[in-house]
Amino acid sequence: MSKMSRVRRRLPRLTGRQAAVLTVTGVLCTGTAAAALLGHPRIATTLLALLGGVIVAGVLLLFRRLATVQRAGVSAQRDLRTTVEEMQRRLVAAVERERLTAGDRHLELAEAIARVKQVTDRKAASSQLLALPREFEATVQLFQSFTPRAPMPSSGDFALNPTDLLELLHLIRTRKPRLVLELGSGTSSVWIAYVLEQTGGRLISLDHDAGYAGRTRTALAVHGLDTIAEVRDAALTPVGIDGRDYPWYDPEALADLHDIDFVLIDGPPASTGADARYPALHMIEKRLADRATIVFDDAGRPDEQAAMAAWTERFDGLTREGELLGRHAVLAFARPPALAAAFA
Ligand SMILES: C[S@@+](CC[C@H](N)C(=O)[O-])C[C@H]1O[C@@H](n2cnc3c(N)ncnc32)[C@H](O)[C@@H]1O
Structure with missing residues (x-):
């Protein structure tokens, strides 16, 4: 590549008109200089005037060009703003559409949940209604066996249902235990005490809640059963089993008990902790008679199912008897002869 063409490449690209103006300016400058040097002042002045005219025309052209560029810039800016605003509008519309769709979905979901709740509520209500004749029959049978000396406290809810009570009292009446231990006092304590009054026997009932223990004591006294049944306050304290602590009745409340031949496990309430x-069985097993009956309430719940599975595996001589009524499980305990001999 020649030196000339290299210089031409480095120069900024000129339009035809710019090149022409540059050439004319160059010629006029050269002509003015030559005329002045050769002593032709008139020609030099004429050429200088022409040069001035060319410069003025060039400046005017430049201003026009700049004005055009500025107008183009303003128009490009306006276009850009319009495009950005349009995009913003589309974005807001898309977000709004999504929000409305999500709102619709939320509404549909809430309606579906409400429908499911209605159905389950209706099912629960209808299962309670279905249970009414059963509970009514059980209540009639309960009151046929004796006449209470004062109004009986209510059954159901936290207390055993009439159907639970009916089988429990039947077991006590037929097996005639000498010492009944109840974990969780209440209405059941009064019913049990009435049966034990007929069959001969004693009831010890533990309660972790001093308030409910007091209420049961009052009920027993009102019914004249306080010589048959005793309610003991037994606050929940940690008891260790296989390296884990469970809140359970203070074992001190059991310390003087032995040969317990009937147990009702109806506490502590599930709200006091898992499992x-x-x-219960770990804490009372050595205090049981060689043969005992254990009624375990709420046996259908997962924690109670797990407890029964673990007990029957752990304690030899513990079997499930089967139940006639109610929500409880009836377990039979028969201490294996070798262990019974060691206890004797
Ligand atoms: C399942 S309840 C025991 C009920 C008792 N075995 C009966 O059938 O009447 C277990 C414990 O819950 C507490 N309790 C009793 N009635 C209650 C109630 N209405 N609300 C909350 N807790 C109650 C008492 O401390 C009781 O020992």
């Missing part, structure tokens, strides 16, 4: 009733 709330699991410690």
Whole structure:
């Protein structure tokens, strides 16, 4: 590549008109200089005037060009703003559409949940209605066996249902235990005490809640059963089983008991912690008579199912008897002869 063409490449690209103006300016400058040097002042002045005219025309052209560029810039800016605003509008519309769709979905979901709740509520209500004749029959049978000396406290809810009570009292009446231990006092304590009054026997009932223990004591006294049944305050304390602590009745409340031949496990309530009733058998096994009956309430719940599975595996001589009524499980305990001999 020649030196000339290299210089031409480095120069900024000129339009035809710019090149022509540059050439004319160059010629006029050269002509003015030559005329002045050769002593032709008139020609030099004429050429200088022409040069001035060319410069003025060039400046005017430049201003026009700049004005055009500025107008183009303003128009490009306006276009850009319009495009950005349009995009913003589309974005807001899309977000709004999504929001409305999500709102619709939320509404549909809430309606579906409400429908499911209605159905389950209706099912629960209808299962309670279906249970009414059963509970009514049980109530009639309960009151046929004796006449209470004062109004009986209510059954159901936290207390055993009439159907639960009916089988429980039947077991006590037929097996005639000498010492009944009840975990969780209440209405059941009064019913049990009435049966034990007929069959001969004693009831010890533990309650973790001093308030409910007091209420049961009052009920027993009103019915004249306080010589048959005793309610003991037994606050929940940690008891260790296989390296885990469970809140359970203070073992001190059991310390003087032995040969217990009937147990009702109806506490502590599930609200006191997971596996709330699991410690029961571990804590009372050595205080049981060689043969005992254990009624375990709420046996259908997962924690109670797990407790029963673990107990029957752990304690030899513990079997499930089967039940006639109610929500409880009836377990039979028969201490294996070798262990019974060691206890004797
Ligand atoms: C399942 S309840 C025991 C009920 C008792 N075995 C009966 O059938 O009447 C277990 C414990 O819950 C507490 N309790 C009793 N009635 C209650 C109630 N209405 N609300 C909350 N807790 C109650 C008492 O401390 C009781 O020992």
